[in-house]
Amino acid sequence: MNNRLIHMLFLFGTLFFTSSCGAPKESTTNQKYTTPKVEQARKIDDMKKEELPFVSDFIAKGSDGSWSVFINYKEGIAFVDKNRGISILTENLTKNVTAGTNVVSISSQSKEYELKILIDVVDCESNEGKIINIMLRKNGTKNEIDYEGCGNYQGSQQLNDIWVVQELNGKKLDESIFSNGLPTLEFNLKEGKVGGNGGCNQINGGISFNYDQILFSKLATTRMYCNEASDIENEILSILRLNPSYKIDNLTLHLELPKKSITLKKID
Helix, strand or coil: CCHHHHHHHHHHCCCCCCCCCCCCCCCCCCCCCCCCCHHHHCCCCCCCHHHCCCCCCEEEECCCCCEEEEEECCCEEEEEECCCCEEEECCCCEEEECCCCCCEEEEEECCCEEEEEEEEEEECCCCCCEEEEEEEEECCCCCEEEEEEEEEECCCHHHEEEEEEEEECCEECCHHHCCCCCCEEEEECCCCEEEEECCCCEEEEEEEECCCEEEEEEEEECCCCCCHHHHHHHHHHHHHCCCCEEEEECCEEEEECCCCEEEEEECC
């Protein structure tokens, strides 16, 4: 699909917002221009994420739903301000992450506009997302529009499917300990759920994300006891409940805390 067709789809389509937002404040500065297609842009209400030319790593919107942004760290940014008739699709970006804080700064540019984005570690007032600030400037001008809103990290799509635990705290697991095979985790990002087997009991719960962190919530298990397998299961659950950082290396998933870790291999 060429850039012109993507742009037309993005401009005349409609956006579907799946991110949860707090009660952000939107502000503008030095507004001295508008575009001639405000009414058309106001109709952008229902375009699904799947219709974008990339899978989003972060999605945010304004408190009144008048603007939204979809970010893919490698492929670009889709941004729409319906009230001002602005529709932007960029094909590249520069991303920097502040070490130790995971504050993410992003810059990108289309033929018409420059975008600078800051994703904070500060939670929105609803505690259901992170505060995002966007500066938009039309190329060749000094006029800027500033936006503040709320958005959510979407998690790596590579997490989907089933992972088998291979190592716990740096030690390889002995499969003979487990009557039903090695412990597993299955991630479903679309539903925000995790399931699996801890080595003894079935596991289920919810998942959400920070920049490089999986946030496990409401983890529940069945209540069987399996001797040594139960001890291993309890250690796995204790790591998950502390919301480890995650890193995917080909088909290997690393879940890490400062002094603990789980290493898993993808099988599906």
